[in-house]
Amino acid sequence: MKLIEPKNFFAGIWKENPIFFLMLGLCPLLAVSSSLKDALGMGIAFIFVLTGANITVSLIRRFVPSHIRIPVFIVVIATFVTIADYSLAAYLPKLHRNLGVYLPLMVVNCIILGRAEAFASKNNILNSALDGLGMGLGFTLAIVIIAILRELPGQGTLFGIRTFGENYKPFLIMIMPPGAFFVIGFLIALKNSIGGRKRC
Amino acid sequence: MKEKIKIILFVIVLGMVSGSILLGVNRYTESRILQNQQLKIKKAVLDVFEIPYTKENIETVFNQNVEIVKFDGVSFYISKEKAVAFEFSGSGLWGPIHGVIALNNDMNTLKGISIIHQEETPGLGGRSAEKDYLAQFKGKKFLPEIKIVPAGKSKGENEVDAITGATGTSKSFETLLNANIQKKLDLFKQRR
Numbered sequence: 001m002k003l004i005e006p007k008n009f010f011a012g013i014w015k016e017n018p019i020f021f022l023m024l025g026l027c028p029l030l031a032v033s034s035s036l037k038d039a040l041g042m043g044i045a046f047i048f049v050l051t052g053a054n055i056t057v058s059l060i061r062r063f064v065p066s067h068i069r070i071p072v073f074i075v076v077i078a079t080f081v082t083i084a085d086y087s088l089a090a091y092l093p094k095l096h097r098n099l100g101v102y103l104p105l106m107v108v109n110c111i112i113l114g115r116a117e118a119f120a121s122k123n124n125i126l127n128s129a130l131d132g133l134g135m136g137l138g139f140t141l142a143i144v145i146i147a148i149l150r151e152l153p154g155q156g157t158l159f160g161i162r163t164f165g166e167n168y169k170p171f172l173i174m175i176m177p178p179g180a181f182f183v184i185g186f187l188i189a190l191k192n193s194i195g196g197r198k199r200c
Numbered sequence: 201m202k203e204k205i206k207i208i209l210f211v212i213v214l215g216m217v218s219g220s221i222l223l224g225v226n227r228y229t230e231s232r233i234l235q236n237q238q239l240k241i242k243k244a245v246l247d248v249f250e251i252p253y254t255k256e257n258i259e260t261v262f263n264q265n266v267e268i269v270k271f272d273g274v275s276f277y278i279s280k281e282k283a284v285a286f287e288f289s290g291s292g293l294w295g296p297i298h299g300v301i302a303l304n305n306d307m308n309t310l311k312g313i314s315i316i317h318q319e320e321t322p323g324l325g326g327r328s329a330e331k332d333y334l335a336q337f338k339g340k341k342f343l344p345e346i347k348i349v350p351a352g353k354s355k356g357e358n359e360v361d362a363i364t365g366a367t368g369t370s371k372s373f374e375t376l377l378n379a380n381i382q383k384k385l386d387l388f389k390q391r392r
Contacts, residue, residue, distance in 0.1 A: 031321075031323075034323045063210065064210070065203070065206055065207045065210055067207065068207055068210075068211070072210070072211075072214060075214055075215070075218055076214075076218070078218075079218040079221060079222060082222050082225070083221070083222070083225050086222075086225050086226060086229040086233070087225070087229060089229065089233045089236070090229035090232035090233050090236065091232070093236045093240070097317065100318075100319050100326070101294070101295065101319050175323050176323055176324065176365060177323070177324070
């Protein structure tokens with residue numbers, strides 16, 4: 001493969017979108033998408049961790065003993081997650097509180113672990129960084145769309161700002177777990193009807 | 201054998217690099233995190249006392265309006281109207297819950313509750329930390345105990361609504377509130 005391939009960046013955003021195509025990482029997606037603010041914060045933390053982990057894994061890929069590569073990847077990812085965790089606690093305490101347990105849970109997130117194993121451990125640093133950014137943006141895009149479709153009907157607000165006026169009665173189920181399943185189900189159906197189904 | 205030594209060496213180096221990076225990040229952020237935590241407690245105390253403040257003047261407002269007394273290492277915050285607040289903590293359904301309760305100066309009814317930290321399910325149990333939910337605790341009798349009853353069924357002067365879909369959190373919340381109030385109130389009455 002060439003030193004730098006832009007298609008690695010775009011693959012994650014649409015064609016191989018981790019949520020809509022690979023169907024990975026649904027846990028934080030379902031849990032933190034009830035408000036747009038939290039979703040955006042989660043997405044940015046996710047991009048940081050995924051890109052950082054991809055670059056590091058690619059950097060050390062020639063030295064990692066293959067027996068223990070998965071634990072090694074987890075240590076690398078955990079380091080980045082902890083950096084994100086401390087920084088958010090120090091500088092954005094409110095977001096840190098809202099993300100709660102889903103921030104440290106990123107350590108075992110299957111998108112991040114999956115990219116380390118499937119991509120970064122086999123490709124050079126630049127391509128791994130592009131892959132991390134693309135996949136991270138793909139995840140962020142998905143979680144932001146879902147958060148908009150949940151917060152808007154579920155609370156009548158967007159970014160915490162009232163959009164439907166005082167008389168709007170929130171459609172509460174949308175910000176509860178079933179709402180997340182409805183939205184993601186419809187989105188995947190929509191995606192399949194326009195983008196065609198991926199043959200496995 | 202050579203392979204094994206390589207693995208051990210690799211793990212040691214990885215652990216050291218990762219550990220020292222995190223040590224550095226920790227040193228860099230520690231004081232700010234601590235400051236944030238203290239600020240959160242001060243905010244929570246001002247919240248339950250319903251003393252208005254802005255982001256900039258929290259420290260001065262707090263120092264002017266609240267007196268801190270310590271018994272056995274437990275801090276009690278006393279407002280000008282002699283309402284008493286203290287921190288409470290305990291386990292929720294998924295993780296620790298930490299907050300501040302204030303009792304009115306009649307030592308019989310709640311002035312308010314504010315949550316500092318919780319790890320309940322976002323959107324469900326996590327809503328127990330929201331102001332709208334906590335507002336219903338105001339003026340409720342906390343003796344002999346607070347009861348959290350299914351949503352919409354609260355009638356008695358010591359009863360409040362639970363959160364629908366978060367029975368576990370509501371139950372834990374009830375238990376930890378009562379336990380904390382009992383313990384801290386006894387301590388406060390004894391030493392006062």
